[in-house]
Amino acid sequence: MADGRGEYREAIDFVTDTMASHAEKFHSLASEISELILRFEGVTTQLESMEKQLLRVRKTTEEVTGVLNARGSEVNNIANTTNTEINALSGTTRLAEQLLAGTGNQGAQDGLAHAHQAMSTAELARQGTETVSEGIVQTMDLTHMAMEQLIDRVGMQILAAKEKIAETAIATGVSATNLDTTSRQADLAAQDWRGYSNTL
């Protein structure tokens, strides 16, 4: 009977030790998980740094758009003036042609040839001016529309990620609390079992 009681007590002590050891393990897990919350703060800080960086990108975009918008009307004026200039040049060239019709003078013919060259080069330059003007307008569109929209989307994504990180940090806190509660309960169980063992 004495032996049997000894084995029973041994078994009870084994359970008691297991409870106590698990209480410690849960407590240690709770502490480690609590440390994770600090790391979440690090992630949030990085996300905030991204937000600041994005604000700088946005400011730069607005500056570029501002510069191009301010010059936009000037660019249009230059593009429009080209037609007026070419019309005037072709008018005077035609007048010279009429006056010189049938004249065989070399100097006069050279003058006309240069006037024609001036006209055709001006026409090419007009087309080039249109290309430049369109290029500037497209640069404005790319900067204003495409870039700003993308920047807005990144901004929204950063906000969503911050919210998700905050939620995860809260859930981590809850998890740490629950593990701590488990630890306390296992510890109480171990105390009770130790008390019971002592009565045997």
Added chain:
Amino acid sequence: MASEFGEQIKLAGQAVGDQAGPLGVMADGVESMAGYLDPVSEKITEFMTQTRRLQEVAEEIVRMLAAQSVTLLEHHDTAVATSNELQSAGEMAMRLLVGATSSTALEGRREVNRATTTAQASIVDGDRLLQQMGEANTMAGDQMNPLIEAIYLKMAELSEKIEETRTSSRITVEGWRTSSDAANVASEKLIEYGDSL
């Protein structure tokens, strides 16, 4: 003194010459238009540096979250194993206490039950937490990085467009200047001819 016809030729020559000035002004105008692109180009370089920095931070966040996920997964595995052991110990305790009437023993049994139930709840918490970590990782990294990359590509497109426009403007400026010079030569030749008549 030129003849009346000669005077007409001279007038036509002067009219052609009068166009040389405005054509030169056009060249200056296009050159000035191209000049607007200089600050834009500088800003694009700044943009690209800023965007690369954004990308670096986003990648750092992904690394941080991935490391946290691994740690959390390890903790979760430990919690599951410990909880299972706790449950086994609890079951053994129940078997030992069959017929025991001591209030301390009964209280111990209740505490073991409570601890096992809370441990199981913690495991469920851990599962949910791991899922949330995965979502946070996706949001901060997988979804953000392509957007930042898109900004970078858009900038590269913008930079190319600016370079094309600058090249066009250089050719155009040259064209207006050539045209202006030709108008001046034409004017001189016509006036010269007018004078000779």
